[in-house]
Amino acid sequence: MRKPSIGRDALVAVALLALLAALPMIFPAKSFADFVMRASAFAIFATSLNLLVGYAGMVSFGHGLFFGLGAYSFALLMQKLGTSIPVAFALTVFINALVAAIIGAICVPLKEIYFSFLTLAFQMLLYSLIIAWTAITGGDQGLTGGVPRPPFLGVHLDDPHHLYLFCCTTLVVSLFLMWHLVQSPFGYTLRMIRDNPRRASFLGIQVWRIRVLAFIVAGVFGGIGGVLISLFVSSAYPDFAYWTVSGEAVFMIMLGGVSVFFGPLVGAALLLLLNDLITRVTEHYSLVLGVVILVFALGLRKGLVGFVMQAWRKYAPAAPGPGKNPGTQGRH
Amino acid sequence: MLKIENLQKSFGGISAISEVSLHFAAGSLTAVIGPNGAGKTSFFNLICGALRPDGGRILLDGENIAGLSAPAIVRRGIGRAFQIASIFPSLSVREAILGAVNAHHRWHARLGRRFPLTVAKPQADEVMELVGLTAQADTLSGNLSHGDQKVLDIALALALEPRVLLLDEPTAGMGPEERGRMTETVHQLWQRKKMTLIFIEHDMDIVFKFAQTIRVLSYGRVLAEGTPEEVRRHPRVIEAYLGARYDAEHPP
Numbered sequence: 001m002r003k004p005s006i007g008r009d010a011l012v013a014v015a016l017l018a019l020l021a022a023l024p025m026i027f028p029a030k031s032f033a034d035f036v037m038r039a040s041a042f043a044i045f046a047t048s049l050n051l052l053v054g055y056a057g058m059v060s061f062g063h064g065l066f067f068g069l070g071a072y073s074f075a076l077l078m079q080k081l082g083t084s085i086p087v088a089f090a091l092t093v094f095i096n097a098l099v100a101a102i103i104g105a106i107c108v109p110l111k112e113i114y115f116s117f118l119t120l121a122f123q124m125l126l127y128s129l130i131i132a133w134t135a136i137t138g139g140d141q142g143l144t145g146g147v148p149r150p151p152f153l154g155v156h157l158d159d160p161h162h163l164y165l166f167c168c169t170t171l172v173v174s175l176f177l178m179w180h181l182v183q184s185p186f187g188y189t190l191r192m193i194r195d196n197p198r199r200a201s202f203l204g205i206q207v208w209r210i211r212v213l214a215f216i217v218a219g220v221f222g223g224i225g226g227v228l229i230s231l232f233v234s235s236a237y238p239d240f241a242y243w244t245v246s247g248e249a250v251f252m253i254m255l256g257g258v259s260v261f262f263g264p265l266v267g268a269a270l271l272l273l274l275n276d277l278i279t280r281v282t283e284h285y286s287l288v289l290g291v292v293i294l295v296f297a298l299g300l301r302k303g304l305v306g307f308v309m310q311a312w313r314k315y316a317p318a319a320p321g322p323g324k325n326p327g328t329q330g331r332h
Numbered sequence: 333m334l335k336i337e338n339l340q341k342s343f344g345g346i347s348a349i350s351e352v353s354l355h356f357a358a359g360s361l362t363a364v365i366g367p368n369g370a371g372k373t374s375f376f377n378l379i380c381g382a383l384r385p386d387g388g389r390i391l392l393d394g395e396n397i398a399g400l401s402a403p404a405i406v407r408r409g410i411g412r413a414f415q416i417a418s419i420f421p422s423l424s425v426r427e428a429i430l431g432a433v434n435a436h437h438r439w440h441a442r443l444g445r446r447f448p449l450t451v452a453k454p455q456a457d458e459v460m461e462l463v464g465l466t467a468q469a470d471t472l473s474g475n476l477s478h479g480d481q482k483v484l485d486i487a488l489a490l491a492l493e494p495r496v497l498l499l500d501e502p503t504a505g506m507g508p509e510e511r512g513r514m515t516e517t518v519h520q521l522w523q524r525k526k527m528t529l530i531f532i533e534h535d536m537d538i539v540f541k542f543a544q545t546i547r548v549l550s551y552g553r554v555l556a557e558g559t560p561e562e563v564r565r566h567p568r569v570i571e572a573y574l575g576a577r578y579d580a581e582h583p584p
Contacts, residue, residue, distance in 0.1 A: 181443055188423075188431045189440040195420040202380065202418070203435040203488060204406035210441060217443070 006180070013176045020168040024161070033164045035276065037232045039269045040171035045225030045245075046252035046264035047178055048218045053250075054258040055182055056214045057194030059112070061246055062119030065103070065126050066096055066219040068241025070226025072130065072137060075147045075236040080136075085152050092227055093220050100219025104212040120243060127241045142237035147230055157231060167228050174224055179261060181217065190214055251289075254296055257303025266305050333358035333528050334379075334496055339388035339398075341371075341378055341552075348374040350552045352388070356496070361522050362530045363543035365563075367573050371552040372532045373415065376498050380412045381405040392496070411494030415501045415532075417481035421474030425465050425484055428473050429456040432491035456491065462524070463487045463517060479510040483517065490521065497521075499531040503538065511535065515542060536574065540564065548573065 024033055045067050052058040073095045077088040107118045130137045138144050149157035157163045181187055189210050192200045197207045230236045239245070248271065249264075256267025271289075278288045300307050334356040341349040348371045356362055364372050377383040379390055381402035390398040397405050406412075420428045433452045434440045460466045463483050468476060473484055482502060489497055502518055503511040515538050522529045533539050539546060539560070546563040548555040550573065556566040563569055 184444055185431075185434040185439045185442040188427065188434060191423060192420050192428070192431045195422050196418060199414075199418040199420065199488070200435075201402045202382075202406060202412055203432050203492060204403045204438075205435050205440055206401075206403050213441060213443075 009176065009179065013172050017168060017172045020172070021165060024164065030160070033160065034232075035272060037164060037167040037228070039272050040167040041225045041228035041232060042248070042252065042272065043225075043265040043268040044171060044174045044228065045222050046249045046256075046268045047175060047261075048221035048225065049246075049249045050253050050258065050261075050264045051178065051182070051190070051218045051221070052214060053253060054263075055187065055190040055194060056211060058108075058211060058214065059116050060107075060119040060215075060218075061116045061243070062121070062123030063218065063222055063249055064241060064243060064245030065119070065123035066100065066222030067226040067229070067245055067249075068123075068126055068130070068236075068238075069099060070096055070223025071230040071236040071240045072143075072226075073223070074227040075143050075230040076136065078147045078149075079143060079145060082148070084150060085155075085157065089227060092223055096219050096223030097216050100216040101212065104215030104219070108208050108211040108215060120246070123241065123243055123246060127238060127243070130238045130241055137236075137238075140238055143235045146234040147236075149231070149234075163231065167232070170224065170228055174221055175262075175265065178221060182261060186210070186213070251293055253303070254293065255303055257306030257309075259302060260305045260309060263303045263305040267303065270304065333360075333393065334530075335389075335391040336379075337389040337391065339375075339378060339390065340386045341374060341383060342386055348552050349378060349385075352549070352552070352554055354547055354554060354557065356528055356530060358495075358528055359526050360528055361519075361542065361544045362528075363539040363546045364530060364532045364549060365534070365536075365539055365546060365573065366549035366555070369551075370549040372549055373500055374552075375549065376412065376500055376530075376532065379405075380410055380498060406492060406494075409495035410498065411489030411492045411496070412498040413482070413485040413489050413500065413502065415504055417478070417485040419473045419476075419481055419484050419488070421472065423473055424470050425460065425473055425476070425487075426456055426469040428484065429459050429487055429491050432456075432488045433459075436492045459487050459491050462490065462521065479506050479514060482506070482514065486518070486521075490525070494527060496528045496530065499529065501532050501534065503533065503535060511538070518542075 020036065023036065045063075048066075049060065049063045052060050052063065070092055073092040074088050077083050077091055078085070083091070103119070103122050107115050107122070110118055131140055133139075151157075155162055155166060157166055182190070189200070189205060193205070193207055193210055201207050226240060229240060252267035252271050253264045254267065255270045256265065257263030274289060274292060275285065278285050282288065296303065302310060336352055336354045339349050339352040340347070352375065364375065366372055374383065378385050378398075381397075381400055381404065384399050388398065389396045392408055392410065395408070397408055420431070423431065430452050431440070433455045437452070439452070457466070460469055463486060465480065465483060465487060468480060473481065476484060486499065486502065499518065503514050506514060518529070518531070519542055543560055545558065546560055547557045548563060548566070548569050555572060556563055556569045558566070564574070
C-alpha cells in the first residue's frame with residue numbers, strides 16, 4: 001500500500017497546471033484553448049459522476065442535473081444579482097450541495113435501478129422547470145445577455161487567456177481534491193459499500209449516510225463543471241440539464257475507464273475530440289460515436305486508460321511479483 | 333453479559349424464534365446447535381440487528397439492544413461473521429481490514445487525506461497476524477481460497493474489537509484439513525482476546541471438543557442447554573438432533 005503524500009501530489013498538480021498553462025504556446029490556435037476549456041468542464045463533471053459509479057457503485061442516470069444546476073445557478077447569480085465571481089462560485093457550490101442533499105436523501109434508499117431512474121426523473125424535472133420558467137431562465141432559448149465577468153483579485157475572465165488559466169486551475173484543483181477524497185478513509189468506505197453494503201453495515205457503517213455524502217460531493221463537483229461551461233459559453237442553455245448530458249458523462253467514463261481515477265478525464269477529452277473530428281467529416285456523428293462506444297463496450301471494457309495500465313503491468317519490466325495485487329492499484 | 337429474554341420472531345405467521353431465553357456469560361465459548369431450520373441463523377440475525385424481533389429483549393450488559401440497527405449494535409460491541417463469507421472482493425486483504433479498522437474508530441467518513449495510517453496500519457497488521465493472513469495482505473479478497481475468505485470474514489469482525497463475536501458456521505464448506513485449521517484459529521482467538529464467542533456449528537466433533545457450553549434450538553425454541561456432556565446425554569437432543577447412533581459411537 002502506497003503511503004499518501006500531499007506534498008508529492010501537490011507537486012504533480014502544479015506540474016500539470018504548468019503544462020496546461022504552457023500548451024497554448026505550442027498550440028496557439030484559439031480552437032485549442034476552447035477545446036481545453038470545454039474539456040475541463042466535462043472532465044470535472046465526468047470524474048464527479050465516476051465517484052458515484054466507479055467508487056460507490058451508485059449508477060446515477062441524472063447526474064447532468066448538477067451540471068445544469070451549476071451552470072444556471074452561477075449564470076443567474078452573476079446576471080441577476082451582480083455578485084462577484086468568487087461569491088457566485090461559492091453560492092453555486094452551496095446550492096448544489098443543498099439540492100444534492102435533498103435529492104440524495106430521497107434517491108439513496110432506493111435500490112439500484114430505482115435509484116438510477118429516480119435521479120433521471122429529478123434531472124428531467126429541472127429541465128422542465130428551466131423550459132417552463134421562461135421569465136427567469138429564458139426557456140428553450142437559454143439565458144440571453146451573457147454572463148458578466150467582473151474582475152476579481154487581478155483576474156480578468158473577459159481576457160481569453162485569463163479564462164483559459166482559470167478553467168485549467170479549476171480543473172487541476174478539482175481533480176486534486178477528488179483524488180485525495182478517493183484515497184481518504186471515505187474513499188475506502190465508498191469502495192466497501194460498492195462491493196458489499198450489507199457487510200459494511202455490519203462493520204458499523206451507516207451505508208445510506210455515506211451514500212448521501214457521496215451524492216453531495218459528486219453534486220458539488222458536477223456543479224463546478226457547470227460553472228466552467230457557463231463561463232465558457234457566457235450563458236446557460238437547457239441542454240446542459242438534458243438527459244443526454246448524463247449520457248455523455250457515462251460515455252466519457254466508458255471511453256476512459258471506470259476503474260481508473262483519471263479515466264473520465266481522458267474520456268472527456270476523447271469524446272470531445274471525437275465530436276470535433278467527426279462532425280468535420282460527416283453529419284452522422286451519432287452513428288460513428290455509436291460504433292466507437294460499441295467497440296469500447298465489447299473490446300475495451302476497462303476503457304482506454306484501463307487498457308493501457310493493464311498492458312503496462314503485463315509488459316513493464318518491474319511487474320508486481322507473486323502475491324502482489326495489481327487489481328486494486330487500478331482503483332487509484 | 334448477553335442475556336436474551338423471551339425473544340420472538342415470526343415470518344408470515346410461521347414462528348422462527350419462539351420464547352427463547354438464554355444467557356451467555358462474559359468470556360464464554362458457546363455453541364448453538366440444532367437441525368436445519370431450527371432458527372439458529374435467525375437467532376443470530378436478531379441479536380446483530382439484521383432482523384427486528386417481534387417481542388422480547390436482548391440485553392447487552394443490561395442495555396436492551398433489541399430492534400436497534402445493525403451499525404448501532406456493532407458500535408455496542410457485537411461483531412459477526414457469516415455462513416457464506418461476506419467480504420469485499422475488489423479490495424486487498426489489507427485494504428479490507430484497514431476499512432474495518434477505520435469503521436471501528438469512526439474514521440470512515442473522513443473526507444480529507446488525513447488517513448491515520450500510523451494508527452490504523454499496525455492495527456490491521458495485528459489482525460492479519462492474529463488470523464494468519466499476513467502473507468496474503470496484498471491479495472485481492474475475491475481471489476482468496478474459500479477457507480481464507482472465511483478467515484477474512486472473521487478478521488473483519490475482529491478489527492472491530494468486539495466484546496461478543498457471533499460466528500455462523502465458521503467451517504461450512506471446508507475440507508477436513510481446513511476445518512481443523514479454522515477451528516484451531518477460532519479457539520486461539522477466543523483464548524487470546526477473552527471475548528464472548530458464540531458459534532453455530534453442525535460438526536458435532538468440533539462442538540463437543542471446543543465449546544464450554546451448548547445451546548440447542550429446535551423449531552425456534554430452546555430444546556436444551558448445558559455443558560457438552562449434559563447436552564450429549566440429553567434424551568430430547570438425542571431424539572431430535574444427534575440420534576442414538578451418535579451417542580453410541582461417541583462415548584464420553
